[in-house]
Amino acid sequence: MFRASSWFEWPASRSRRENIAIQSGIVLLIGLVDYASGWQVSWSTVYAYPVALTAWYVGIGWAYALSLLSVIVYTAGDVATGFQFDNWLIPVWNALIRLVLYAILIHMLAYIRSLTLGLEQRVLERTAELRREIAERERLERELLEVGERERRQLGFDLHDGLCQHLTGTALAVQVLSEKLTRRGIPEAAEAGKAVDLIEDGIALSRKLAKGLQPVEMHAGGLMQALQDFAAATTDLFKVSCQFECEAPILFSDISTADHLYHIAREATANAIKHGHAHNVVISLEARDEGTILTVTDNGAGIPMPLPKKRGMGLTIMAQRAKLIGASFDIRPAPNRGTVVTCVLPHPAGASDAVFETNKERDPHYV
């Protein structure tokens, strides 16, 4: 109601000109009351109120002008009520004393004001700086994740299309040698044959590595296939039931988006089994009006709500991945028990019909 601040902040919303008019009006109003109450009652300190407001909101010059006005009004009031001074110097002296008092008030306020403004300015600058730093760090984090992904994919590609091909050539060369040895009846032919087996094992190994590094194959249906393989492998490996559910085909023209969704699903599943001790995990991929939705639901121990401030890297990276592809990320306890992770990827604006068709043309392995 009568907060001190409301007595001092109301002029802030008014213009400079309005303030000069209003404060002068207040001075005249006080002068009127002063005159009416007679010369014996002193009102001199009350004039400090409009003077102080003028000093803060208008400026030192106008504050001095208002001080002078106050002194004139005050003295004029006294004279008008018929007070007789013994000496004309006395009212002049009193007026001067009051002026000095107002001057001190005006300068103190001006000083405090400059301090406050400086502080505000510094806070603003610092905040802007912090914001810039945060944005920069987020950009770096994204970049880091993206660089890692790119490197990983590239490595997978090199292994699959470079090393494996090279090893195939090598195996063929040794096979040629082995057959030549056989034809000449040299017993070491068998050893050459073994070498072929070893090289072929090497091909199988590097293929496996490549698959681990680049689980989502580069075609529009790659994510569906990868998630299905992943669910089957998880069921096998951890002796839990891991299902992949997908009613209608969900296609991705962008391998990087598909890749991030795959890793989110994988991380969520790993968490469900490792931390939640779930026996049942369902990964589902679904198209809805609001976008493509990936959910991972488990029947494990669930997670505390609200999420602890200090979270594991897994959660942070999942959220970061979602952010990177422009998807939302949400993790919460499932209705009965367990956890549900949801990722909503909005449909790309104005995606053309032709995207997947051209992709299919270009990609020999479109399934």
Place this chain on the structure above:
Amino acid sequence: MSDKKHEILLVDDHPLVREWLASLINQQPDLAICGEADSAQEALDFISMRNPDLAIIDLSLKESSGLELIKTMRAAHPNVAIVVLSMHDERHYAERAIRAGARGYVMKRETTKKIISAIHQVLSGKLGVSEEVAALFAERFVDNKPRTWTPVEELSDRELEVFRLLGQGLDTRTVANRLQISIKTVQAYCARIKDKLNLANATELLREAIRWNESNAA
């Protein structure tokens, strides 16, 4: 067997593989490499000049698709038998390659042991695929859910329309937009199609739709 060696064209964009595969094949008494190519265009140019008995084709060629090459060859040079050589898993790609017109499929990691027998099989008019793939094909044929001969006619007009659009490589939302129905409805259709055609999941549905689309376009 006649004295004349069977002439083979090798289409692969990896020089090392080409070189040693050629050596291996040339070592066989009845086979001879008559040419090598590292792109689809080069392969087609060669075939029109000289008619080989068989072509070995890598599915992933530089800047072109091995599958497209197979289809073109089947149309223009139906007498050239084709064996596919691929880095990719036969479970996912063999059927597609055979359907496109190849007579054999060998995974690169098994090339050394299997390519020669696959070539011989194909040259004698049989399918040159691994036992696993042969078993897969047989299963499909004998299975009481014969996918290859699925009565697509059983689909309602609307379901067939959805199936056809999916086969063109459109995603669910685009199909919904095209048919002016909701995504939910498309999903309901997909579920019914999967039921009717006895398909396990969306990946199979997509594969089946693309396959059907291709065989109907051909």
